[in-house]
Amino acid sequence: MSTTEQTTSRLRELRLTTMAETYELQAEQSKLHQLTFDERFGLLVEAEIAARESRKLNRLVRGASLPENAAFEELDNRPTRGMDKALLSSLSSCGWIRHQQNLIIVGATGVGKTWLACAFGHQACRLKIPAAFYRASDLFSSIGEATHDGSLPKLRLALSKPSLLILDDFGIGEMSSTAAQVLLDVVDRRMRTGSLLITSQYPTDKWHSFFPDPTIADAVLDRVVHQAHRIQLKGESMRKLRGRKLLEG
Structure with missing residues (x-):
């Protein structure tokens, strides 16, 4: 040799x-x-x-299980989408995650909320910040299943562990009392250890009605909404625009 x-x-x-x-x-x-x-x-x-x-x-x-391979370099920030370029530039540094702050992205269906959330998730990973993505409806279903099969402690840990937890399409899917309590527990822990990124079709003043218990709703929203950065996406559905481009060849 x-x-x-x-x-x-x-x-x-x-x-x-x-x-x-x-x-x-x-x-x-x-x-x-x-x-x-x-x-x-x-x-x-x-x-x-x-x-x-x-x-x-x-x-x-x-x-992170991000459903979109999104990156800020590919962001479509045309004026009609209503995005504040200075705010996006600041948030893309992910300093808000390091300071345990939250981010809320709202807008109509199809305007790119999930894509933008994934861009933040990917950027966090680039900066060696662990992230995890859940669709709200899937998460609520998983909480119900975990309650029955005894794996709820494991799921709680999975939700609390990453520095950035992305909850997509909040307001879609029924939230049980158990799911609401788990969400409160997770949010309470994350106030000291991590950040939440929530996307929704609905403005935050409608979120209270999504919870089965108004007391838990008050507790969760007080912890999440009042210390969150906000992005309001506007304009035409990005899905429609992409479909139109494909048809035009």
Whole structure:
């Protein structure tokens, strides 16, 4: 076994896979032999770091379960959508998540609330901030199932753990008393540990009626709404616009 093979084998034993692969490539490229030891070693370290950061980002994105592959670089911020560019630029830094603040995105169906929420989720992952996405109706159903099969503590933990919890389409789907209580518990915990991003077709002054218990509604909304940044999306349905473009070819 050659020295190169021995070294790459040792690197793999240390789980420095990318460094091992890069070292093998260096051995095959004679022009790199002109570099100093420090320069070549620096390239190995940078390759390993880049690979680890890429894997971590992929893990965070998979764990977030974002339904849209959205990114701010692709944001359609035409004036008719009513978005405040300065506010979006500020919020995209995700400082509000680090300060345990919340974000509410409201607007009619199809205007891009879910897409924008996913863009925030993806941006959080880029910044190494764990996120998780749930559709409100699916979450309420999952809470009901977890109540019956005994997995509710596990679900509570999953809802409390990520730094950013995205709750999409709030107001769609019936909320049971159990779901309302779980939501209150999660919101109460997250006031000290993380942030909520909620999207809804309905303005916040309608949210109280979604809860089966007005006392819980008061408690949840007091914790969420009054310390939240807000984005109001306007304009024509983005789905209709995309469909029109496809038809026009």
